[in-house]
Amino acid sequence: MSSFRRGSAVARTALPPRVTGRLTRTTWVDLVVAAGVLVLFYITLRVGQGTTVRFSTGQSVVIDTDPSRLPYDAARSLLRMFVALAASIVFTLGYATAAARSRRLERILIPALDILQSVPVLGFLTVAVTGFIALFPGSLLGLECASIFAIFTSQAWNMTFGFYRSLTSLPRELDELSRSFRFTRWMRFWKVELPAGAIGLVWNGMMSFGGGWFFLVASEAISVNNRNYALPGVGSYAGAAIAAGDLGKVGWAIVTMAVMVIGVNFLFWRPLTAWVEKFKNEQSEAGEIQRSYVLGFLRRSSWPRLLGRLLRPVGRGLGRAGRVLGVDDRPLTVDPRQQRTGDIAFAVVAGGLILWGLIDLVGYLRARTGLGVLGEPLLLGLATLARVVVVVVGATVVWVPIGVRIGFSPKLTRIAQPLVQVLASFPANFLFPLAVWFFLKTGLSINIGGVLLMALGAQWYILFNTIAGAMSIPTDLREAMDDLGVRGWQRWKRLILPGIFPSYVTGGITASGGAWNASIVSEIVPFGATTLTATGLGAYISHATADGDFPHLIAGVAVMSLYVVGLNRLLWRRLHRIAETRCAI
Template identity: 45%
Template sequence: MARPLTPDNQTLSRPWTWQDGLIILALIALIFWIVNTAAQFTGKYDSTITIQLSPRVLPSYTAQTLLRMLIAYIISLMFSILYSYIAYYNRTAEKILLPLLDILQSIPVLSFLPGVVLALIALFPGSRLGVELAAIILIYTGMAWNMTFSFYQSLISVPRELREVAKIYRLGWWQQVWTLDLPAGAIGLIWNSVMSVAGGWFFLMAIESFTIGEKTFTLPGLGSYLAEAANQQDYAALAYGLAVLISVIIIVDVLVWRPLIAWGEKFKMEIVEAENVPKSFVLDFLRRSPTLRAFHQNVFSPLWEGLDEQLRPKQPRQFFAPEKAQRSWPITAIILFIFAALVGWGAIAFFRQMFAVNWQDWQRIGLGAVLTTTRVAVALTLSLLWTVPVGVAIGRNPRAAQILQPVVQIAASVPATALFPVLLLTLTRVGGGLEIGSVALMMLGTMWYILFNVIAGAQAIPTELFEAAIVYQLPWWQRWRTLILPGIFPYLITGIITAVGGAWNSSIVSEYVEFQNRTEQTLGLGATISAASVQGDFPLLMAATAVMSLLVVLTNRLVWRPLYRLAETKYQLL
């Protein structure tokens, strides 16, 4: 006689299994890895460090890089949620924080580099911790902005009826955060987290090994390993490094991203459940564990209920209106004061630096701005042509997603600068050189933002709408016009905004390339910033960065921001 299946609510009676032992061993290994790797981040910084290219150092280098990425991602996630909440729920803060976000995402990583590194080195003199914190902060600057834009877009896209329900049931702020806002942004946050980590890998070579003036700062890691292999033209070491990088990306995809994507399906707003949904054997493995279920019921749930009880309003009252919350004058006054102080201090320092830039440099910046803007427009157009149909196909077909998701994640994560010497040599032989190569590399730093946001948007469209399109036998072009494009529109605009910032950021490594012991560059704003950073010309660096930020902000405010508002008002899922 067959033994009946054990219901989920009776799994606590199951005996201890090998699954539980494997989970416990994995947790112990994770804790040991974090503690052992973090111990290497302290001590005296060795400015004469040499990156070894032996495959034996790859496990240690990879572990250090992964820990930097993990810390930077946690900081980025916390920043994204907090920043979006303040911008959404405070009208005055929104007018300041959204333009500031446009500026921050437009500033290239190398423009943050001198100030961040020099400040932290001064704070931790002679210590490796200062350089490590600088690298983590620089990775964070390549991760945070698209996650912030995504979560803010999710907040403004929450149906007004759900806000009304929250008002009727007198939910406190914590209850609304946990039951409405975070679920609404879960799918977008998950896919943009994938993109953020991929963006961190993209700039890793420039972050773990960089030059400021006459000083070179190098940290042992997978990025510096790839950079050293590319500089020495050691193609065997480059192949080893890329193999390890791709292996890490696949492992992280299987253990982290696929379970999160499958788990995120529960937050889709739909009436009819989809037949084909993303699946993850790791998630199923964790759900079947009696030990984890016991921990959830006996430890996590009581702690969570206690926290919920403490944060719940003692006297039910209307905390959130269906529209944005009213102004909180003490918070507003503090924000305005801090903002005014920072703006005043920054303006004084900025104009002092600007007076040191000569007329020839301003002409170079102006011409470079025109050329780089053209390259950004070309890269964005070419990216849109393929990312929208492919993103919709992946988002609407879980079987295709199982195959294509790790492929596009690997392609997005591989630092293109590691492969760029080969690409540049090919283009030099066939003609075009860096003028064409810069557009190609810029696309590699642009198209993934659009692709992952389109995937998230397509995945968030309720299944019943597609069922209705099948019932009414709509042709494919009408489905795109009346369902797919309106459904992905908010996500697409978010992807374009972050993609434009990514394209400008990519210009610093696509217009200025060092390989075969020489420097190749083409006229452009990115090349000006890279050269100024290497030479330690801070006035020129600041002037070029200011022009780049101004171009991005003007484009966002005049073009993309109106489309953002259109997505909020016309294409909400009501």
Template identity: 85%
Template sequence: MMSFKAGGAPPRAPLSSRFAGRLSRMTWVDVVVAAAVLVLLYLVLRVGQGTTVRFSTDQSVAVDTDPSALPYDAARSLLRMFAALAASIAFTFVYAYAAAKSRRLERILIPALDILQSVPVLGFLTVAVTGFIALFPGSMLGLECASIFAIFTSQAWNMTFAFYHSLTSLPRELDELSRSFRFTKWMRFWKVEVPAGMIGLVWNGMMSFGGGWFFLVASEAISVNNKDYALPGVGSYAGAAVTDGDLGKVGWAILTMAVMVIGVNFLFWRPLTAWAERFKNEQSEATEIQRSAVLDFLRRSHWPRLLGASLRPVGRALGRAARVFGTDDRPLTVDPARRRTGDLTFGIVAGALIAWGLVDLGFYLNDRTGLGVFGEPLLLGLVTFVRVVVLVAVATVVWVPIGVRIGFSPRLTRVAQPIVQVLASFPANFLFPLAVWFFLKTGLSINVGGILLMALGAQWYILFNTIAGAMSIPTDLREAMDDLGVRGRQRWKRLILPGIFPSYVTGGITASGGAWNASIVSEVVTFGGTTLTATGLGAYIAQATSDGDFPRLIAGVAVMSLYVVGLNRLLWRRLYRLADTRYAL
């Protein structure tokens, strides 16, 4: 007989015994979940085989536009999208954490993030295709990695901005509590900082996923340096159908896209948004919460708890390692003189590297075309700048009230979420046939109509962030306003606008960058033999990319980065500081 001291706890059974005991309590729900996971793994492996077939840059590219190929194309596109999402999440955690925790790195990383989000997807593709093909010679994996990288560049920046803001505006009481309990940085990150930013991270992840859909055509059907590359996918299928002027096949692509978006929303994003409700910072529970049939089904299964129990030793090991290496987050006293010396040294080194890069770029452009190459894109950038300002202003007036209404009503969220997700995910290229017909029929200039196409890829950042901000407003504050009888204009002034302001700023800065990026595919509209070209920087960059004119491409990308960074520095960064100082929860 086993005995233990009086007053002591009985020894815990070994992990293998506890695991076997839980397995004996398995139900039909666990069987269904296990079968679904096995089928998913099988499909990933089966579809993934096509990413490693042999490929030559000299071979002719032909996209199969038979509708029977769409299921396989859809699976390949989904695989790329989720691979890019996983890379974006990893990048978000590392980059945003480094920028939020280091004052010196913040001075470099945040301006760099402004520049990165301003560089169009086509600008990244020009370098990525050549680099990845060289990295994986003779294999389709090079093109696959280039496509995933392109999708990653359309997803990562929005999520990084959102998580960076949540880290810098962490409620002070949570920060002090984690320090008083002497949490390691690892414990603080996973138990305090990630949960505090979870709602914004999930909704911005959903928006970023939609941004990936928007640029699917550009990332799967690539034209660089007068060479055309294509991968099996819904984007390349739609691009080929649009080029052929086949409305029937464009319709099949739109139908497939709608099924994919609704399916991913139901199986992935809806459960995540319902699960993220647990991280709301409030003192009273909401009377109505988000629900998900998939999440409710998973909660009836034992597999999530078994998986959590099996991973718990890994978390404890990482926590112990954090303590061994002295990573607890206690504030350190730093000599001001040493800090100033370190800042000066860091600034000199960083400034010297940036100056060297700019000088080298200047010599390259001067040898090829002369520095006068910047004149045309600077003037064209003013035209696109006007379109961006109009788009952001109109989107703010239209979508902020709608986003607040959706965010305050879980029932409305369940209805609106899949609709908004479908609208946000449709690439402008899919609507080019309708756009060309509409512009020609009404006589509307592409210079004005291009704003409508840009809005397809940019306005949703404002809507999604407004929804996330409204959902993050504690229920007890809303109930207090109800008890005090605060309604209408005063309610917006005292509660809603201050509550959503930090999230709106994140949405505004990413919508602005997204609008510049969307101008690449919105200022040149082609269907069949008809091409409409707007006056603007986006059309300039698209033409330079198609021609393989690297000096003009570099000049166009540099000017676009200049406009985006200038707008961020003069407007959005000031609003960020205002959100941190006055409107943080």
């Protein structure tokens, strides 16, 4: 199929006659695609039946570690991961768009996002397990929802930050184009904003999916309030094998995880990354483009185009609904006096709610343990902060040059993408047996070795965002640099660093938050009867969660949120403003 590179993200490519003719007849490719979709639906329904069986909070938890159970466990884990991914996409599109379009909401939503990403997965689990079990009494669906919610919290924040950044750094000509054509808000979002942020959204989605794998053990084998809950899945299987000290079964879990990650990459992420290349904002076509066997096969089928035609009335219906509700045709600019009055009212209401929440929190801690409970986590947070800084700086030095190299070369991207995806998706818990052996054999303290385990869950955010930023740099700008003979440091200074900087800032924010979150599973390393514990805030929160000590858990989470938000306010937000004003292409 012939195609041409767009000058803007809103241009359309006419289908050749031989393609339009294919829409009127069924081919063997259509039959294969239809059969594949039916098989996928069947497997989903069969696996989904296990999520609604009866369950009692008092029943004992026994994880079957027979390797023959791994295919079913893998299917259950994949179902949770994709449900959480779908929820993360919906949350990202709504939350990021609201924050980017409304200056009032931005002042609340972005700091709130800083706090949300700083709350560790175990902090969410403590509340989620109790709440969802009460919502679905006597059913395993409550635990399933709690596990999916935990995976969602490890995916959504990175995607939301990335899409928000793409909206706030929208190319000026696209913004002017939407205004000159008098696009409604829905048309502006669907035709301009979403295509402009598509590359970053897909790559951040891939990274966030890897973050979900990283916390798979914590979300499937849950220990809260001195009670152990577990769901069928690769994470709980690996957790049981690690607790039993069975290296053979841990090996089976590692093999299964690798197969799942590579399979998802080949069937899902590789086609998506190749497809979003068409949204690149450039004037000339790249010499090499990403390719996917799955995407090429789907393009030979008429089902995707037929589905697109069937969904067009849905889009038109949403646009009409927006106009009826009065939210789709509002002007993109407002009266300054009305804006100032609204800002004051909004600040008073929002500030009052935040102050009420802080007063209530202080009152709770004072009544249970006294405010002195905050002293220990504040000191322990300094140790974890030092590890976070080492992880972010080390990841920047190592992965930014590599990410640029991968992003500039589609051929290298095809080779590196599955490898990077496997490494980024590998849960640190799976390496606990090797880590315990290595630390004991070498005498390396867990206080230092924990940095390596934290890096497994955080460094990839910088790499993936750097790759996405490098891929977003227009080919015509790179060719112009080649024609002018700009090489070496000047090329980095004039093109590469400004081009990737907005994406790097997004990666840095989420890597910093991810490192804090990863400290929960990296500062306590168990295997069999041996447990190594580091001095830090992550270990403090893990102990409080396992013991059901809610005052200490709240104190630990509050202090971690304080550190993350403070770091974001002092460093990352300032860098984000520079990226918005000086580095937008």
